[in-house]
Amino acid sequence: MRKEYDLQTDVLATIVAATSVTKNHSDLLTAFATRTDYRSARYVMARDVYSERPARILDAEDREIAADYHAWIDAQLEAHGGSVRAVWEAYRNAGYRLTEIRPLLHYFVHDRGGEQDNFVQLEVWEEQEFVERELFPRDDSWGLPRIDELRRGATGMAFIERSEPRMLGTPRYRLEGAIDMQQFISLATAMYDRRRRADGDRRLVETNRSTGEQRIVTVRELTPGYDQVRWSGRRFFDDWSASSAGRAGHRACLRWTFNTSDYTDPSGMRELSFVPQWAHTRKIAELKNTGKLDVYSLYGKLTQFDERIGMPFAWYFYGLHGNLIKSGQMERVLEAAEDGLIVLPEHDYQVLRRWSQHPYGF
Known part of the structure; x- marks a missing residue:
């Protein structure tokens, strides 16, 4: 479900996906400036901390066997009674290869000026597909993965003989989000204030240990400066x-x-x-x-x-x-x-x- 603060649209996603990855993201910045409302968008930074993920299955001649690894492996597990060994036995000699996506998250900002939170943060993935291992090892001398590992794509790490992963095609952009930070912060603040007010109104029983006398107090009354937070x-x-x-x-x-x-x-x-x-x-x-x-x-x-x-x-x-x-x-x-x-x-x-x-x- 689309969030209140998320400004991404199918049109914006299409523009981002259709733009070539270039040095310093010059083509994407031009696309923002000429084809979107984010004409003053600027590049801020990249985050290179995300794990590679499974993508497709190819045969030894790079013909596509399955476009979605996760859907394929779920279907195979169902067809083989949920047995990892049975799936491995069926495909260990097929020469199938697993492609993966190497993700890099780029941040752009469209600063509307004025208040410090008055900007749109654009988050764009740069994704490069590559292949460096066969889908399954040929033998089970190192053991087989657990079913949860298999679903994640840890199929045994049977690396193809080469010094570097082989890149498939060119990098591509994919829009992750276009966040109106002023709207995000306004909504988050309102939610926090409502929750804090409700928590402050909670009634507790306070007991005097010396006299045993009890009184009803609120969390707010027990917490100096509660409403200032x-x-x-x-x-x-x-x-x-x-x-x-x-x-x-x-x-x-x-x-x-x-x-x-x-x-x-x-x-x-x-x-x-x-x-x-x-x-x-x-x-x-x-x-x-x-x-x-x-x-x-x-x-x-x-x-x-x-x-x-x-x-x-x-x-x-x-x-x-x-x-x-x-x-x-x-x-x-x-x-x-x-x-x-x-x-x-x-x-x-x-x-x-x-x-x-x-x-x-x-």
Whole structure:
């Protein structure tokens, strides 16, 4: 079912699929500019962390036996009584080959300007088909896969004799999504607020251990500042706008991409969230072994970090992510600022202070 924030259409998917993969994605950017509403689309980054997946089955002469490996293997298991060994016996000498898809996810952004969340994130797969192994090993000396492994495509890893996988055809684009992030964030915020209000209204029985006296209280009454807590995704963009990063004109959508999630649990409770992914391409080392540094040296390293990233107050947002900058380092900077040992711009100090009062991260 199409989501409220997903702007992808059959026309957009067709345009993306019909565009040739070129260096720097120049043809796709031209297609966006001339054939879609995303005329200002810019390339942001690629994510090369996805596993290869089974695609087709070919014979030894590259004739197609099945266009969909998963449908074929399900049919074979059904025909052979669910027996992995029976399927293997039927095809181990057939010389069939399994093709796979090597996926790479590209992020583009159409920035509509104004508010920091006012952009469309375009997610496009680049997929290359290749073949490097036969469907089944010729013998079972290394054992046979379990049925769940067979369904996933782990059929025994019988590699064809060659130094490199053989590419089939040319890479192709496939549209994954066109997400209106402003709509996504608005919807996610409303869902979070409704859920939090409902949780805050839950009534509990509080018992005085000394007197045994009981009273009915709500979660809200037991939690100082309960109604001040806001959804972390909304806070990310608000913090960006308020900080030196936003004030200097840097756009969050060109510095980060957003791995979105839309999950409904078995009870019907729906939750939208995202994890920000940095878009820098330079190798940036984690800020480690700072525990013994004085706060001046620590802040100096954070300033150097900003210079490498190319924007002010970058360390704060990387601290929210948590891989390169740690929350303990952020807390030390706040303490030093409050003690008058270092000077932060007032707007950055206020962002850091609000984070300390109600910490969040990704």
